Amino acid sequence: MAAATEKKPAGSAKIRVYRKRVRLFNLIDKIKLWPSRTGQLHGIRTITVTGDMATLTTHCNKQFVVRNSLNSRAARWLRNKWAVTVCPECGVPAWKLEKYAATRFKRHHGSMLENNTRKPGA
Ligand SMILES: [Zn+2]
DSSP, rough: HHHHHHHHHOOOOOOEEETTTHHHHHHHHHHHHEOOOOEEHHHEEEEETTTTTTEEETSSOOOOEEEOOOTHHHHHHHHHHHEEEOTTTTTOOOOHHHHHHHHHSSSSSSSSSTTOOOTTOO
């Protein structure tokens, strides 16, 4: 589904709704954006999950080790869209930012994003 919608031209971003309590790793794996502590949004190139930790590599070759916490700083930043600037080195495309801007987080409604990343026995 994601592959099909990502090809749409800018301006046609449809509103996506995710649960507020969506797992952080599932969320960042989906939107491929990461807010640094300075309020910069980076584009994620790869995400490697090891148990309850994940290592993110951004397009500007920064690495972040994050915990899969619902209430972490990054999770709140992403939900509340507090990030103020976009990393110039990452070159996050406009369609990705529009997609993110059109994303809503609701407490009782929306996808938990569990389907495509669930592992057997997890
Ligand atoms: Zn960056």
